[in-house]
Amino acid sequence: MATSNDEFPIIDISDLDLSSGRSSSQRRVADEVTRACREWGFLLVKNHPIPAEDIEEMFALSREFFQLPEEVKERYPITKRSIGYVGSFKDRGKDDKMSMWFGGVPGALSSSESHDSVPEFWHQHVAKVEAFKHRCHDLVVGLLECFALALGLPDPKFFADAHREDAGNGNSLRMLMYPARARHDERPNDHRKDTDEEGSRMQAHTDSGSVTLLFQRAPGLEVLSPDGETWARAPHVPGCILINVGDALGFWSGGQLKATRHRVTFEGLPPDKERQSMAYFGAANPDTVLQPIVACGEKKKKMDTYYSNGFELVPGITVGELNRMIMQGIYGAAFESSSSKKQEDNKTLEAERGQATTAVV
Numbered sequence: 131m132a133t134s135n136d137e138f139p140i141i142d143i144s145d146l147d148l149s150s151g152r153s154s155s156q157r158r159v160a161d162e163v164t165r166a167c168r169e170w171g172f173l174l175v176k177n178h179p180i181p182a183e184d185i186e187e188m189f190a191l192s193r194e195f196f197q198l199p200e201e202v203k204e205r206y207p208i209t210k211r212s213i214g215y216v217g218s219f220k221d222r223g224k225d226d227k228m229s230m231w232f233g234g235v236p237g238a239l240s241s242s243e244s245h246d247s248v249p250e251f252w253h254q255h256v257a258k259v260e261a262f263k264h265r266c267h268d269l270v271v272g273l274l275e276c277f278a279l280a281l282g283l284p285d286p287k288f289f290a291d292a293h294r295e296d297a298g299n300g301n302s303l304r305m306l307m308y309p310a311r312a313r314h315d316e317r318p319n320d321h322r323k324d325t326d327e328e329g330s331r332m333q334a335h336t337d338s339g340s341v342t343l344l345f346q347r348a349p350g351l352e353v354l355s356p357d358g359e360t361w362a363r364a365p366h367v368p369g370c371i372l373i374n375v376g377d378a379l380g381f382w383s384g385g386q387l388k389a390t391r392h393r394v395t396f397e398g399l400p401p402d403k404e405r406q407s408m409a410y411f412g413a414a415n416p417d418t419v420l421q422p423i424v425a426c427g428e429k430k431k432k433m434d435t436y437y438s439n440g441f442e443l444v445p446g447i448t449v450g451e452l453n454r455m456i457m458q459g460i461y462g463a464a465f466e467s468s469s470s471k472k473q474e475d476n477k478t479l480e481a482e483r484g485q486a487t488t489a490v491v
């Protein structure tokens with residue numbers, strides 16, 4: 131049972147601009163954002179730099195796309211470039227949601243290699259999607275600079291410099307649609323037996339990258355509270371973006387920044403209610419080697435067994451390996467790689483270890 135939580139951090143980031151030199155107000159933003167990520171791993175930001183009309187335009191296009199017949203969308207299943215469609219009940223979590231992924235470096239969506247992976251509907255809109263991704267990336271970089279500043283790292287660009295927009299496929303925009311269904315169709319019987327969590331519209335999971343920006347058009351998301359036991363309803367505040375930390379950054383920060391589990395349930399979002407969201411996953415360059423930056427005393431033990439989506443993270447793992455492992459675990463063969471044997475060895479499902487965490491990105 132999720133409760134609403136008045137303490138959920140909402141932070142004004144109008145003074146985020148780190149390019150114009152450091153000031154006390156920037157320092158304040160950095161401290162507040164980082165405090166929220168230490169405690170909750172989540173926060174809402176207001177007065178952010180992404181124009182409201184761009185967000186609305188993306189939501190409108192996304193809605194139009196998801197309303198296309200299933201057989202049209204299904205012609206473009208997700209590829210190893212993280213571009214393509216995943217229908218309801220089709221991923222590892224067998225969840226209700228549909229998603230459309232736009233992965234890749236700038237220009238990837240209009241490149242000839244990706245042309246056939248991008249549904250025809252999007253061909254005339256890819257420039258807008260690319261521009262939106264670019265704005266998201268800039269915000270992620272600003273937040274990463276906040277973390278380095280507030281954590282007292284000697285180089286304030288320590289994290290940010292490892293997040294080039296033109297490196298790898300990890301910087302993805304994922305559009306999501308939780309369709310409104312007639313009550314009697316709450317959950318088709320065929321799929322009910324496949325779910326671990328009764329009533330899930332999106333299974334509880336952590337994100338695997340560095341920083342996620344989540345745009346929501348309706349309430350429904352639940353976030354594990356700092357007590358680690360209670361699910362809190364993430365507020366839906368028009369104009370705000372929800373920010374959360376992913377496992378790669380959580381691990382890299384030595385556990386100082388928290389990658390928190392979140393989910394969407396039928397209880398929080400009844401089947402006859404539609405929810406649209408968009409997640410921008412900011413990821414570090416694939417060759418980034420994840421070495422936890424601090425030995426964090428009593429947390430050290432926890433760091434020895436740090437999991438992302440059921441896979442154990444070991445110091446020295448690269449972001450590319452982590453991303454491949456997770457996407458392959460969820461979407462299968464499209465993400466096969468030559469080092470899949472090694473990945474198999476590393477693969478340790480938490481379920482097998484008797485841990486309750488389930489995860490699906």
Ligand SMILES: O=C(O)CCC(=O)C(=O)O
Pocket residue numbers: 304306332337344346351392394406407408409491
């Ligand atoms: O729809 C939502 O708000 C959740 C999206 C999410 O958590 C994800 O895509 O990782």
Ligand SMILES: [Fe+2]
Pocket residue numbers: 335336337392491
């Ligand atoms: Fe997520």
